[in-house]
Amino acid sequence: MSTSYRNRIQEFKVALGEEKINLKALRELCFGGIPFEGGIRAQCWKVLLNYLPLDTSLWESFLKKQRELYSQFLKEMIIQPGIAKANLGLAREDVTLEDHPLNPNPESRWNNYFKDNEVLLQIDKDVRRLYPDMAFFQRPTEYPCKLILDPQNEYETLRRRVEQTTLKSQTVDRNRSGVTNMSSPGKALNLYPSNEYEVLPNGCEAHWEVVERILFIYAKLNPGIAYVQGMNEIVGPIYYTFATNPNGEWKEHAEADCFFCFTNLMSENRDNFIKSLDDSQCGITYKMESVFSMLKEKDMELYLKLQEQNIKPQYFTFRWLTLLLSQEFLLPDVIRIWDSLFSDQDRFHFLILVCCAMLTLIRDQLLAGDFTVNMRLLQDYPISDVHTILIKAKELQDGS
Known part of the structure; x- marks a missing residue:
């Protein structure tokens, strides 16, 4: 590492170490490229994307609150709908018309569940092929989400919901963003076997599954836009930057932090979608x-x-x-x-x-x-x- 590069890293450490970050000075520093070392880039992106407050003394309490909020999203939007689904029908007298899968009301829980599955399948198809020339997104995460992988939630994960629905392979899929996705049934079988999850050790999840969760929760919280193909390409680099952070304390919360940074970026970019x-x-x-x-x-x-x-x-x-x-x-x-x-x-x-x-x-x-x-x-x-x-x-x- 050259002396000038070491000096540059030190400049970033000083800028991020101030009690109140000088945003103008930090922007000028970041414009020329941000060092990866020490998790500096991940930290700078969180400030630049208006996630971390400029007052560094607030960081600890702010991050704790945001990460707890994200856990709440996981419980409400992924785990609980599945619990409702799994519990329905255990006792015949408990099933009301309101909770019945054939309930014609468009606002019924079941109808929303089926609509969510359509969005989920599109997300799933896109995130599985995220940066196919890199092994990273297929690898297991160092910090699998305990809340999701809890054995008691076996029926509530997005994984199970996707497995229960047949994914149809298609020859060519073109969309508004000019992305062309090509696969043949034979090729699809080789690339994405039906037992893909079983390749990972028990109790693990791949990085692309984390990206899938981020996008699904974003779609649930933003029904006006939901999910549009191409959003996976915007989450990918942010998540990669946070999930490869050399600072383990920050890396552990890559999912929650990525979700909020992606949401902030999309609030500026969503009109394009x-x-x-x-x-x-x-x-x-x-x-x-x-x-x-x-x-x-x-x-x-x-x-x-x-x-x-x-x-x-x-x-x-x-x-x-x-x-x-x-x-x-x-x-x-x-x-x-x-x-x-x-x-x-x-x-x-x-x-x-x-x-x-x-x-x-x-x-x-x-x-x-x-x-x-x-x-x-x-x-x-x-x-x-x-x-x-x-x-x-x-x-x-x-x-x-």
Whole structure:
């Protein structure tokens, strides 16, 4: 470790050690990248995502309260609905029309239970293939959730609910975010065997199961948006950062802390996931057009070339903006981009700058390419050095 890097770590320790964190100074420090050592990145993200208060003396009591609240969510939204289901029918006289599975009332507990299962199956399908090139999400967690894995709750886990429902494999599944998921029945059997859970030692759960729980509880608490495919790509890097924290005391609570940070980030980003808002000023269409507006201002020649080839921003910027570039780069690089993104006071404007920088950095190839070549470049972005992209975005921000 170089002396300059050691000094940088020390700067972060000083900034996070203040009784009242100077948010402006911390943001400036984080913009250039946050060290992983000592759990600094996880700690900074919790501050930047408005989870941890700036008054560090409040951290202990605040975290205790939030983690207890999350445990309550687990009990109310995962364990108790299952208990109600398991208990129904034990004694015939206890079953009322209100509690009956055939109750036509859309607000009945059973009807809600079945609706939740539809959401759960979509989440389950997505989180199982989260970062398939990495083993991390398939591995068992160091701190399995005791509340969920309690043998008395055997019938109440999301695991059991998924096992009881048949997952249909499909050839190609396309969605709004431009993500294409391809599998064949044969391939699906190899990748996701029906006894997948049995691969883990007894009493363990995989990291992707934790992500599934976070998304399911978010969907339950936010029925207006519920779950939209692509949210798994936003939870993934946050959870990974918290669950690999070298500080074991914080790592143990990665699930609860990730849930609240994801919720805060989604409160800023959720309009991108609401289809009815697509064409409003807060919707995704406006943001996609903003990338081209900025390109027009910064590089008219490139803008006109894309216009001439009828390459529309929705062909590629939808995924870039909605998923915060999480599908364009390898996970370590996504995390580095997010260091800068989270530290910017107007993070979503900075994201537009990053997208514009990505375009200008491949301008020569785009100017030389035809429609097919250029679409391939934009949908499979060729530059992997995110440091170069962030420097260019900063230049655009500063007007140079």
